[in-house]
Amino acid sequence: MEFTLAGRRCKPCEGGVPALTEAQARELLPQLDAHWKLAPDGKSIQAQFNFRNYWQTTAFVNAVAWIAHQEDHHPDITFGYKTCTITYNTHAIGGLSDNDFICAAKVDALLRRPE
Amino acid sequence: MEFTLAGRRCKPCEGGVPALTEAQARELLPQLDAHWKLAPDGKSIQAQFNFRNYWQTTAFVNAVAWIAHQEDHHPDITFGYKTCTITYNTHAIGGLSDNDFICAAKVDALLRRPE
């Protein structure tokens, strides 16, 4: 499991490292579920999740907040009655880092259906 | 307390009633805390709240979600590490209703400081 994105942990990122290039980001993207999109400027990834009702939505928001706490990496979260949009980028470097993809993969794992 | 916005309850709104005019909305706005702004098109109200950390922010988000549940009126909520933006409007009528102001006043009450 250590080799999958979801099995890795975020590394502290205080800046000083280069952001992922758009090519690097496009290479990582297929490791995430298909709802994740790269922003046109290549500086963030975003996914929209749909739910049946407000309870599912808020429970999911809290589960994503737990990941943010564990990884010390905090997305922008927007939600309404049945929908939640999550955006990851790494402020300190003004673009995407591995951390963004690691957290996105952990969000995907929250929703993984049984095998 | 029944005469304050925060003391009222949302009425079910299935549409069919007219939205508040911009003048009506501007008249209600002073009953809310000063961080609430009317959107330029007069169709929604929005406020940004700042917190010390992620815990405060997510606890606040959950408290607002409780109001949404109690009133059956659900805002758009966007939050990151230390900030949360709340937008109320009434989808069914394509603009603002009393319900938006009632819920905004209840959000204000969450943050009321001791007398």
Next chain:
Amino acid sequence: MEFTLAGRRCKPCEGGVPALTEAQARELLPQLDAHWKLAPDGKSIQAQFNFRNYWQTTAFVNAVAWIAHQEDHHPDITFGYKTCTITYNTHAIGGLSDNDFICAAKVDALLRRPE
């Protein structure tokens, strides 16, 4: 509203003040909703709340947590699928203080039905 329990704020309690006597606690109890009971030893108050499902229950738990945060006074909360039990006492004085009744009244306000 300043004269009701729910309209007051908790005072910091570091101990050094006497706990409420059982007689004092019994006098405050009628200001709370009827589900609050005094423990047989007079040192805590407890109420059980029933909900329709897990979402209602967890949303309520989060709303109570917000009160705990705002008042810096933290109850014991036990919950399962459709039920939540809340117990207030003041550890620092080994018994009940006004703070416990203030917070319990605020919990009641969360569930207040429309007038």
Next chain:
Amino acid sequence: MEFTLAGRRCKPCEGGVPALTEAQARELLPQLDAHWKLAPDGKSIQAQFNFRNYWQTTAFVNAVAWIAHQEDHHPDITFGYKTCTITYNTHAIGGLSDNDFICAAKVDALLRRPE
């Protein structure tokens, strides 16, 4: 991962199957983190988790609630300022089932430290 407890999904349990024997439960227990204990009567498992503050505690509670939702299997959760106790058993069969161990393993995964 499919062969670990945390990688499995709960099966619907409406009763009609026998509960795990205490011997079976004792055999599964080492697959969980060491804080999980079998109740003296062999009918439930329980663990206590300690945190630094209320925020960590409530964030954890919400993360456990998400697992409960995903697996449709709901523990008893008790929490205060810095501590949270979780108890799993399967009401429908009056004792323990595989589902209890699967969910407990998923709770452990929430707290897994980086490799």
